[in-house]
Amino acid sequence: MMIRKVILAVIALGFLTVSCSDDDNPVKTSRLTLNLDGLEALGTDYVYEGWIIVDGSPVSTGTFSSVSFPQIFTVDSEQLEKATTFVLSIEPAVDPDPAPAATKVLAGDFSGDEANVNSNGIVGDFSTSSGKYILATPTDTDDTNEESGVWFLDNSSGSPVAGLNLPALSAGWKYEGWVVFDGTPITTGTFTAVNAADDNAATSMFKGDANNGPAYPGEDYLQNALAGLTFPTDLKGKTIVVSVEPDPDNSPAPFTLKPLAHMVPADAMTHTAIMMGDGPVKSLAGVVSR
Structure with a gap:
């Protein structure tokens, strides 16, 4: 009988631990994959930073300095599902401003689960230069x-x-x-x-x-x-x-x-x-x- 009580107590503790873990980390995350062409390394003082536009506001998806792709980032699932646009900016490596810098290099709207991003609209269209x-x-x-x-x-x-x-x-x-x-x-x-x-x-x-x-x-x-x-x-x-x-x-x-x-x-x-x-x-x- 004592052994059975111990086993039941351990099982109950396990359920309690899982339940607490779910309560402490309620945010579900999804993967965002970047496949970008033509970017060059920025050096030590600057980094690239991705942004999704959610309800008209920018939400950071993370910074990176490597220009080898694909690269995968973990993003809040609900925000990612609601995102309408992806934007890539160039930011100071030590950045006191949480908002995107003016220097935006790529942008594109999501169509389904993909966004075709380019520099033409966000930097300038040089096709007839x-x-x-x-x-x-x-x-x-x-x-x-x-x-x-x-x-x-x-x-x-x-x-x-x-x-x-x-x-x-x-x-x-x-x-x-x-x-x-x-x-x-x-x-x-x-x-x-x-x-x-x-x-x-x-x-x-x-x-x-x-x-x-x-x-x-x-x-x-x-x-x-x-x-x-x-x-x-x-x-x-x-x-x-x-x-x-x-x-x-x-x-x-x-x-x-x-x-x-x-x-x-x-x-x-x-x-x-x-x-x-x-x-x-x-x-x-x-x-x-x-």
């Missing part, structure tokens, strides 16, 4: 080094106009021009408007001392060359790139979105508009499954 540039060095008075500067303008009509045809960017993003010197990209400056001087027009360490240049994005590489380079130089054979950068920027290197690029022809003429081509990455995409 185009550009022109000229080789010139307007920031000094020396006319013998004109192949050492690049300016994103079109002077084909005789008067300069904007050389870049790019969409206005969403908040949290800026454009940046680059020249690739033997595999090393060096900035021409960041900008948001194609018909105005870029952000470093008055502070560039590379420009000449005569003036800040025309009211368009661009750069003269005339002085203060980085290690291994000599300025003035010849940009023929170098690659000109326009990228789309997070703001604030996660890295001094170009971000993965590069809608325009062009290798300067060996026979390029200075002060003559040159057409750019498509860059290597014009959009990012992926599938999010619940």
Whole structure:
């Protein structure tokens, strides 16, 4: 009889333990799977963070720094079922703000259990982007080094106009021009408007001392060359790139979105508009499954 009472007591305790466990952890969870293409690692100071939009409000699904996919996250089942949209943002690794940052890189609405996400609507649609540039060095008075500067303008009509045809960017993003010197990209400056001087027009360490240049994005590489380079130089054979950068920027290197690029022809003429081509990455995409 005593043995039977002990067994019954143990069984009762087991039921009690399970019941308490269920009461202490009432939230049911489900898996959210990310399969994303084209993302690059952000470095140590920034991370990617996923969000589901539930009743119009963002709910974090977790942060990550690895760009190997698929990746699986555990999310509140009820919230995940009610979610209408998935958004991916770029956040500081140490983030005092629980809300999503302005820099959102992917988004898409759920249709059933999947959301096809892309960068076109949330960053900008670069499918029809185009550009022109000229080789010139307007920031000094020396006319013998004109192949050492690049300016994103079109002077084909005789008067300069904007050389870049790019969409206005969403908040949290800026454009940046680059020249690739033997595999090393060096900035021409960041900008948001194609018909105005870029952000470093008055502070560039590379420009000449005569003036800040025309009211368009661009750069003269005339002085203060980085290690291994000599300025003035010849940009023929170098690659000109326009990228789309997070703001604030996660890295001094170009971000993965590069809608325009062009290798300067060996026979390029200075002060003559040159057409750019498509860059290597014009959009990012992926599938999010619940």
